Amino acid sequence: MIDRSVQTILQPALVFLKQGDLEQAHISLGRLLEQDLENPQVMYTLKGVSFWLDRVRYSQALADDFLRGEYIISQWKPFLDYIKKKGDFNEPIIYALKCSVFTIALRLYRSLLNGTEPVHNTAEIYRKTGLCYKALGDYETAIGCLRYAADLNTNSSAIPAELADAYALSGEVRLAKIFFREAFFKNASEIELCFLESEIINALVTKVANIGFTGEELLEWLPVYGTLDGVLNVKRELKALELGKLKQSIYMLENELRQKDVKNKKLLVPRLINYYFWLIDHYMNGTVEKIKIDEILLRIKLLDEKIYDRYIR
Structure with missing residues (x-):
């Protein structure tokens, strides 16, 4: 948690982050450092902002908005690994950084969908657009995007997993269980756990990880223990x-x-x-x-x- 007085000091920078404005957040934090060089919360936030500024600047050299969006999204897991090494996992600061990252990525994917040029990888663009909306808390829009992506690409397991997560976060537990079960049936190893936020799946991940499984092995065991624990207990008839x-x-x-x-x-x-x-x-x-x-x-x-x-x- 952030100390209340520190949170007040950080508030302008956090507002900039939630708006997707890394540059202004960086300027705001720089001013705070001039006043207090030893403030650990300011330093912690600045490390996160600097991480993402470097990635966003690098992405600008990529060929198009799709590649820029893909690169930024791909850096979320490395960022989580990086920031955990810098101290306690500070939820309000990480949330503000998450808002910034997924707002920036969302702008890139929306520019592709709203542009006049024909787009390729339409299913993946809708998947990532839905992923961004889910990360930003707009679950209704996320579900709409992910359902459309699922219709376009029926072979993907990542799409139904993220759709299940969006349903769980919006309180639709039964639908969440249906789509999580579907995702793990299609291809467990394709699912990206770092993008799944709901308690229903993260509690299962924690339990299976505590048994000693990691990486792809953990992914393959999730539907087994999900069945045994009644998490994946909403079933359908096979065609x-x-x-x-x-x-x-x-x-x-x-x-x-x-x-x-x-x-x-x-x-x-x-x-x-x-x-x-x-x-x-x-x-x-x-x-x-x-x-x-x-x-x-x-x-x-x-x-x-x-x-x-x-x-x-």
Whole structure:
């Protein structure tokens, strides 16, 4: 937290940041430093502003607004890693910096959508526009952009994950669970956790991280533990084509895991377990004989007995 007297001093700079004006924020902080060279909160804020000024200036040399927006958005995770090393995670200051960054990025993406030139990567532009609106707290507009992006690109897992996050932040928990489950089914490793802010997903991430998983392995285990913990418990019926693709994916993963020199086993096991969960749900909603479900349960047991024990409880 910021001391109240310090917050009053920082207020003009924080206002500039929330408006997306890094230059004026930097000038304001420079004046404060002239009055108090030892103020740690001013120094902390200045480090954040300097980080982003460098990135924005670099982005201006890139070829077009799409590349500039992509570069700025891509620096959010490195920034979080950087600022955590500079001291306590100061929420009001980080929030003001977040507003600044995503306001700047939003201007770039909106210029592409509002311009007269034909645009490529339309789905990605709408995805990032929605992401910016979500970061700035305009969840209704974010949902509209992300739903349109999802219609344009049905293969993306990042889009439904961010759509789920926007629904969760707006209080639509059931829809959030539907789209989070969908995202992790499509491709867990494509999801960018640094852009997800809702409690429903971050509590799950924390729990799985505390087990000891990190990186892509953590991403692949999220839908498994999300199913076990009831986070991803709003389900839908598979279409015939989806069922065929699911069975084919299961067959390929099983064959891959049988190989002696299998690579990425740590990623393939949780992915296969998640696919088994989907197949069991499909069988339970239909008229399939119980022996088929028992067969899938046995395969889960052979992969991970602890997961099996929790699943059948």
